Amino acid sequence: GQQVMQIPQYQHVQEGEDFTTYCNSSTTLSNIQWYKQRPGGHPVFLIQLVKSGEVKKQKRLTFQFGEAKKNSSLHITATQTTDVGTYFCAGRWMDSSYKLIFGSGTRLLVRP
Amino acid sequence: DTAVSQTPKYLVTQMGNDKSIKCEQNLGHDTMYWYKQDSKKFLKIMFSYNNKELIINETVPNRFSPKSPDKAHLNLHINSLELGDSAVYFCASSQTPQGSRTFGSGTRLTVV
Numbered sequence: 001g002q003q004v005m006q007i008p009q010y011q012h013v014q015e016g017e018d019f020t021t022y023c024n025s026s027t028t029l030s031n032i033q034w035y036k037q038r039p040g041g042h043p044v045f046l047i048q049l050v051k052s053g054e055v056k057k058q059k060r061l062t063f064q065f066g067e068a069k070k071n072s073s074l075h076i077t078a079t080q081t082t083d084v085g086t087y088f089c090a091g092r093w094m095d096s097s098y099k100l101i102f103g104s105g106t107r108l109l110v111r112p
Numbered sequence: 113d114t115a116v117s118q119t120p121k122y123l124v125t126q127m128g129n130d131k132s133i134k135c136e137q138n139l140g141h142d143t144m145y146w147y148k149q150d151s152k153k154f155l156k157i158m159f160s161y162n163n164k165e166l167i168i169n170e171t172v173p174n175r176f177s178p179k180s181p182d183k184a185h186l187n188l189h190i191n192s193l194e195l196g197d198s199a200v201y202f203c204a205s206s207q208t209p210q211g212s213r214t215f216g217s218g219t220r221l222t223v224v
Contacts (some may be wrong), residue, residue: 031210033212033213035213036151040219041217042202042215042216042218043155043202043213044215045212045213045214080139083165086153088155092210095215098160098162098167098168098209098210099157099168100157100213102154102155102156104152104153104154104204105153105154105155108210
């Protein structure tokens with residue numbers, strides 16, 4: 001079935017270091033959404049990317065959608081302990097208007 | 113003013129029992145969902161209703177039956193609970209089937 005691969009599974013960084021998580025799909029995506037889940041919490045929507053090559057920023061977070069709309073990345077500059085959590089991408093395929101498939105998530109741990 | 117509220121928050125029950133989880137949203141959204149998150153944090157869609165109509169029904173055992181009495185409510189009934197049903201179940205809603213999901217705080221189900 002259709003899958004969204006997300007890497008790495010875990011990332012342990014020192015506070016102040018940068019962090020990047022990547023999402024890949026074998027087929028073209030209609031759009032991609034990103035969510036953050038704090039430990040013990042629920043997923044919270046961060047952003048949606050729709051256009052090929054789109055780049056969006058939210059303070060220290062930078063989201064990119066690949067030119068071919070098959071991959072996406074989330075980059076955090078100068079991580080803080082408040083960034084701890086699991087980051088999920090979720091993609092929708094061109095032929096599926098309803099279904100949003102979540103990636104396996106990247107768990108970020110930040111050492112103070 | 114919780115946007116998506118689900119009850120109970122915790123549910124511990126014996127194998128073979130039948131249980132229900134309730135979900136309500138006060139966002140005026142048209143679409144509601146049930147997701148299952150296992151111990152490895154994978155988020156899998158189970159069901160989705162749009163204006164009380166079932167639009168997504170993933171490969172889920174028949175023991176799971178969703179019910180949407182109105183747009184603001186989506187309940188999940190589970191018959192003959194099994195050990196493998198232990199997980200966190202998230203309710204979510206979105207304005208449209210294509211929109212971003214707003215998640216409830218989750219129900220941690222433990223089957224013993």
